[in-house]
Amino acid sequence: MASAGGAAPFWRAAGMTYITYSNICANLVRNCLKEPFKAEAISREKVHFSLSKWVDGKPEKPTVRSEGADH
Amino acid sequence: MFRRATTLLRQPLMGATSRRFSTDLPAAPVEDSTFVEAWKKVSPNVEAPKTPLAYMKPRPATPTSLPSKLTVNFVLPYASELSAKEVDMVIVPATTGQMGVLPGHVATIAELKPGVLSVHEGNDVTKYFISSGFAFIHANSVADIIAVEAVPVDRIDANLVQKGLQEFTQKLNSATTDLEKAEAQIGVDVHSALNSALTG
Numbered sequence: 081m082a083s084a085g086g087a088a089p090f091w092r093a094a095g096m097t098y099i100t101y102s103n104i105c106a107n108l109v110r111n112c113l114k115e116p117f118k119a120e121a122i123s124r125e126k127v128h129f130s131l132s133k134w135v136d137g138k139p140e141k142p143t144v145r146s147e148g149a150d151h
Numbered sequence: 152m153f154r155r156a157t158t159l160l161r162q163p164l165m166g167a168t169s170r171r172f173s174t175d176l177p178a179a180p181v182e183d184s185t186f187v188e189a190w191k192k193v194s195p196n197v198e199a200p201k202t203p204l205a206y207m208k209p210r211p212a213t214p215t216s217l218p219s220k221l222t223v224n225f226v227l228p229y230a231s232e233l234s235a236k237e238v239d240m241v242i243v244p245a246t247t248g249q250m251g252v253l254p255g256h257v258a259t260i261a262e263l264k265p266g267v268l269s270v271h272e273g274n275d276v277t278k279y280f281i282s283s284g285f286a287f288i289h290a291n292s293v294a295d296i297i298a299v300e301a302v303p304v305d306r307i308d309a310n311l312v313q314k315g316l317q318e319f320t321q322k323l324n325s326a327t328t329d330l331e332k333a334e335a336q337i338g339v340d341v342h343s344a345l346n347s348a349l350t351g
Contacts, residue, residue: 089246090333090336091333091336091337093329093333094329094330094332094333095329095330095333096330096333101283101337102282102283102284102299103299104334104337104338105265105282105283105299105300105337105341106282106283106299108282108315108337108338108341108342109265109280109282109300109302109341109345110300111311111315112307112308112311112312112315112342112345113302113306113307113308113311114306114308115308117302117306118308121300124229
């Protein structure tokens, strides 16, 4: 393991969190799969959600996001 | 003058006969005995209530004798690849290098880097390419390996890996901000690991 208080990994030093790093790695691996597996993996990871910010106790117009890994 | 020394030495020290091996770790207790005793003193007729400790599964006892097999739980966010499988050895791609885990391994938490996980059972070796994750090895020879994405090595497409490697090496050379450099570096690392998985 890294020494106590020692150099952080390069992605941490650049301001990235572990989750972001891990998700980027996973996406890269998924993009390098052979055909039927690649399509399955990409469709498995698609997300669809609607996001609305609240201002003064009232919701604003929601934004609907329906993308895969490349948001 | 020291005629009695041998007999004195043969007698065990205080309480030594009642102790087992100090390396034996008993199971974690299911109830707080001091609480129960204090309760009984105050109200002997009412049963002591259960504390949260009683509802938890205790840490199982760690025997001194080494178990002969390693129990592996290998899980992904969307599926459980291996569940309580008894194997001889696993080699995990820790950030500090390939780490071999045998039954009786010291308790360890290891962060994994993109690389190959190999599970050895008798003469069979199953290899998975892991994108990243963690491996928790417990004192009782149970290994929990968690990864975000894991594929058998034969599902990796060599051409896509080469293309990706070239693309990210270019990005690394032309990157300006720290974040771009980090992303390009991750790309290069992952694709090189994929490459070695295919060739190694």
